[in-house]
Amino acid sequence: KQEVTQIPAALSVPEGENLVLNCSFTDSAIYNLQWFRQDPGKGLTSLLLIQSSQREQTSGRLNASLDKSSGRSTLYIAASQPGDSATYLCAVRPRNYGQNFVFGPGTRLSVLP
Amino acid sequence: EAGVAQSPRYKIIEKRQSVAFWCNPISGHATLYWYQQILGQGPKLLIQFQNNGVVDDSQLPKDRFSAERLKGVDSTLKIQPAKLEDSAVYLCASSYHSGNTIYFGEGSWLTVV
Numbered sequence: 677k678q679e680v681t682q683i684p685a686a687l688s689v690p691e692g693e694n695l696v697l698n699c700s701f702t703d704s705a706i707y708n709l710q711w712f713r714q715d716p717g718k719g720l721t722s723l724l725l726i727q728s729s730q731r732e733q734t735s736g737r738l739n740a741s742l743d744k745s746s747g748r749s750t751l752y753i754a755a756s757q758p759g760d761s762a763t764y765l766c767a768v769r770p771r772n773y774g775q776n777f778v779f780g781p782g783t784r785l786s787v788l789p
Numbered sequence: 790e791a792g793v794a795q796s797p798r799y800k801i802i803e804k805r806q807s808v809a810f811w812c813n814p815i816s817g818h819a820t821l822y823w824y825q826q827i828l829g830q831g832p833k834l835l836i837q838f839q840n841n842g843v844v845d846d847s848q849l850p851k852d853r854f855s856a857e858r859l860k861g862v863d864s865t866l867k868i869q870p871a872k873l874e875d876s877a878v879y880l881c882a883s884s885y886h887s888g889n890t891i892y893f894g895e896g897s898w899l900t901v902v
Binding site for chain 2: 680710712717718719720721722725765767776777779781782
């Protein structure tokens with residue numbers, strides 16, 4: 677059974693810092709991996725989708741990497757801003773379990789002005 | 790392009806009562822998902838539809854939860870009778886087809902008292 681963990685559970689950084697959020701999954705047989713952002717009281721907003729054949733994806737100040745063999749993905753946020761404060765979740769679509777996303781619990785990020 | 794629409798946004802009911810949530814996916818999206826998100830956790834898939842057929846409902850508590858997507862467009866999720874532990878956010882999501890980026894609605898917040 678695929679399990680997804682995210683460390684740390686919460687993170688506070690001063691504005692302007694570069695930071696890395698981590699996501700680990702137990703089964704490397706994945707179809708793709710997606711990073712989401714969730715603001716308080718809101719649904720999830722898709723940030724980046726990485727297919728299993730890809731190593732990384734970039735969008736603006738965000739860069740997500742994927743290392744299937746070690747079961748890890750990282751989300752790099754450059755020059756963090758207070759508006760980046762939110763919960764970041766990663767979700768893995770396993771290749772072998774009906775292709776439904778399995779979500780991690782999220783990392784709650786606070787960027788302090 | 791309109792996003793995933795959900796209603797109601799908030800609902801408070803007493804235990805043993807019933808409640809229904811409605812979702813209208815992004816136009817043209819064949820795949821529709823209902824997720825349950827308990828505070829502090831990642832979303833958990835309840836049911837996935839492909840057009841009007843059920844692809845995966847393995848985690849749906851079928852003794853009290855039901856869902857339908859009769860015409861392959863909008864969908865309804867019902868809980869009857871509700872329990873205290875059903876207090877959560879019910880997120881609807883859609884994708885063009887299984888394997889693509891998924892887009893979430895803002896969620897329906899349920900409190901059972």
